Amino acid sequence: MRRPRVKPEHAPHRLGDGTVRLGGVLYGVASEIPDPEGWAWAALTLMDGTRSPGQVAAALRTRFIGLTREEADDIVAVLLDSGHVEDAAPGPCEELDAREKERYSRSRDYFRWIDLTPRDHGWEPQLALKGARVLVLGLGGTGSHAAWSLAAAGVGRLHLVDPDVVELSNLNRQVLYTEADLGRPKADVAAARLRRLNSAIDVTAERAAVTSPRDLARLLDGFDVLALCADRPREPYGIRTWASRACARGGIPWVSGGYDGPLVSVGVFGPGGPCFECVRAGIPAQPGAGYAWPGVTGPSAGLSGQLVANDVLALVTGLTPVPPGYFHGLTLLDPDAHVYARHPSRPGCEFCP
């Protein structure tokens, strides 16, 4: 790092006993340093973007006579590695033009905030998104929101697949369509809409139903991540099972989202974690859980689609590194409840790593 500076979102605070709090109040980001002598506080104060790491260490030693050179260097190194510091003299990022940097400026700030890996220029997560190829299956309540979010975030290559046309009853929740689109294929309308949203990315679409595991395997070819937002054919041996097996064979991470009325849930699967079928097998069967009633409003659809998008962004950027192989979500009927399920691989599962 050339000229370290504490990230603005991570600004340090000193507690009464000298302890330094860093990284705000977010779990996964925030940390503290017991600092009775004031070394950390002094070093952080010196890291204002005007000094090299060596200059920070030297200034630290003039302030604390008892510190050896190695000790001062160590204190600085610990802070540089902590994720709370960025480079005020960032390296060049020529893969993004000025317009892209303006468009994604808030994303960069966000990633900087949650990212605890020291970076050269801070655009690394955005470059990962630009290089990513994501297949979105299903463009209904979940898929329309997921596709919008992925396009807005700058995923460089999106392919959209859906068999249906836009109907009036879709418009209470499906964000990409308008009354003028009634009767038109969702795939075509969605692709056109997303190209208007973000002309810097490559969006393609096809009007097609996935009718076999082989269909799905063909569609997956050339993609890094699958966003599965379709629910037909239904389980137990339906599109999620097909996706699980095809993605396991191809080593492709995937995210599946949906809702049952007010209950929203998303699954994240891929190399390094138990497969969908194993996690599902660990969830006790409950009478009445297999229903598929159509009732839904925008919030369920939006939440499930946006959670899918968030998990895809996390897989692509590596932020944040939650090992795959779990379901999570929420129910709108109980603000206290976070739905979460993780179960180990079944012995001998041929689709688990």
Place this chain on the structure above:
Amino acid sequence: MSSTPAPEPWQERKPRKKIVIRRLGKTETATVVQPSGGNSN
């Protein structure tokens, strides 16, 4: 029985001065935060 031998004179030095960062746990961090901004632009 084993006992720790007395340090040789050359081992008798002060412990290295260092700082240790500890990531905060779930109960130490905010679970409810009112949005403080960022909605307008």
